[in-house]
Amino acid sequence: MMSSRIWLVVAAALALALFLPPFLTPGLDDWCTRLSTLLLVAISWNMMANAGLISLGHAGFWGLGAYTAALFANATHMPFWLSFAPGMLIGALFGVALAYLTGRLRGLFFAISTLAMSEALRVIALMVPKLTGGAEGLFVVDEIRPDRTTLTRFALCLSVGAIAASYLLTKSRYQFALRAMRDSESTVQMLGVNPRLYRAGVTALSGALASCAGVISAWYTGYLDPHAAFDLKITITSQIAPLFGGLYTVAGPVLGSIAILTISELTRLHFGYSAGVGLLAYGIILVFGVLVMPSGIVGLAKRWRMKMGRLGAAATSRA
Amino acid sequence: MTAPILELRDVSAGYEDSIAVDRDSLKVAEGEVVCLLGANGAGKTTTMRAVTGLIPLAGGKVLYRGQDISAKPAHERVADGICLSPEGRQIFPELTVMENLLLGSFNARARALRQRGLEQVFTLFPRLKERLGQAAGSMSGGEQQMLAIGRALMGQPRLLALDEPSLGLAPKMVMTVFESVLAIAKTGITILLVEQNARAALTVAQRGYVLSTGRVVHEGTAADLAQSELVQQAFVGAKPLGAGERERRRERRLRQAGQGASHA
DSSP, X not given: OHHHHHHHXXXXXXXXXXXXXXXXXXXXXXXXXXXXXXXXXXXXXXXXXHTTOOOSOHHHHHHHHHHHHHHHHHHXXXXXXXXXXXXXXXXXXXXXXXXXXXXXOOHHHHHHHHHHHHHHHHHHHHHOHHHHOGGGOEEOOGGGXXXXXXXXXXXXXXXXXXXXXXXXXXHSTHHHHHHHHHHOHHHHHHTTOOHHHHHHHHHHHHHHHHHHHHHHHHHHHSEEOHHHHTOHHHHHHHHHHHHHHOTTSSHHHHHHHXXXXXXXXXXXXXXXXXXXXXXHHHHHHHHHHHHHOTTHHHHHHHHHHHHHHHHHHHHHHHO | OOOEEEEEEEEEEEETTEEEEEEXXXXXXXXXXXXXXXOTTSSHHHHHXXXXXXXXXXXXXXXXXXXXXXXXXXXXXXXXXXXXXOTTOOOOTTSBHHHHHHHHTOSHHXXXXXXXXXXXXXXXXXXXXXXXXXXXXXXXXXXXXXXXXXXXXXXXXXXXXXXXXXXXXXXXHHHHHHHHHHXXXXXXXXXXXXXXXXXXXXXXXXXXXXXXXXXXXXXXXXXXXXXXXXXXXXXXXXXXXXXXXXXXXXXXXXXXXXXXXXXX
């Protein structure tokens, strides 16, 4: 059965995520945690894009999740894993608020309002130093911080969960409605789908996932400040990963995240003597990657498989 | 005439501050095929949007099976059984034919009857069955129109609203599409049909309304309308009755707009 095989794959991936971390070198461990957070925001961004909602505000979800978890944990000394609950809940609520406030805005107009909201959150974080520590930042209480291995395990498991969630979503009937919303929200409404409800649903799920990444990063670094937590770079990488891997697909954000983090590490190591050159090489590779593979790694793999299929068919017909 | 399934009472509707439909009233009885005729800009599609809930009313009431549904959003009207095949087809070109059809049966009531709906659509349009796995945008215009009607039928309509099903189709295909409209009507589904192709529409409809610059200017049986001079006028664009005042108003507005522009 299709579905039972999927659960098997998920179980295997979870087992790997639990088993692997103790054996990782610090460098790889760091890479895995960063990969998990990138995976979460990339999947989250792709989910909204699939429904026609291009977000430029994913840093907003990230920062909101990070601050919520850190503040709750500092106030109550709750165990670190419990802090994901308020972090993701606030992210989801912010997603719903975003859907409500943007109403029927689409395309560029939607994108700009998400950017404005994420920037507004950053400014708010700066302006209420009593709560957030303002520009000086906020430390997470050290005693409740998990050790590295535990956090990496947790992060990897969460990203496996997010991949599974996005896969299940594409197999559900909601996928049709969301996919069709990308073409036209009014046509979808004409078919009996409430576009507002679906928009709120997808932004809530997407918001929760992106906030989850923020919570991981808060525990990982143990320190937050508005510039790092609401960094525009988060928004940008969250969309480069799906673009590079393959937009609107399940595998796309996953492959894209792995690819761009690997490339960024390799360029950093290779051009280690000068950070600028490394970043430049990284940027050039990304630009060419997107130019050469307009439908990402997934599209390239598909084309390649079709070509092999044709060659195979030709070979058998000749024999 | 039996109790109307649909009734518009003095319905006005439009876009921003221009009124496209001005205090129109019409009735459609259960099981009837009624057509709305008129030239470009007569307000046919706007009337359709008011019926299906895609635009808010500026005045008046829409009654469906005796209930006022004026405030109901479009997606809830679909669940009630008002399904639209929109002007310009509006199919999802990158989705397959099957996926387009399944989207039509998204609401819970229709989903329960999905299998029956598919069979019904395939008997009506055998050609769609051959193309189930194909991207909808790769089909011919006529096939896409069949898909748009089929998708609306998948919603299990009591009232099927067809907006310009002959738009952009070859004459032969127009015939095919109207034959299927007749076949749908025979199953007992009430049909509200909007058409520019008056001759084709009057062959399938029992009654019709003629719209001109946003107003119902004439109504009658299909046979009457086929003879009527007013129908000819409405299409050729001769000045319809009662439109003088509206035109004067519009001219005044245009002049004011022109003055506003010169100030700026």
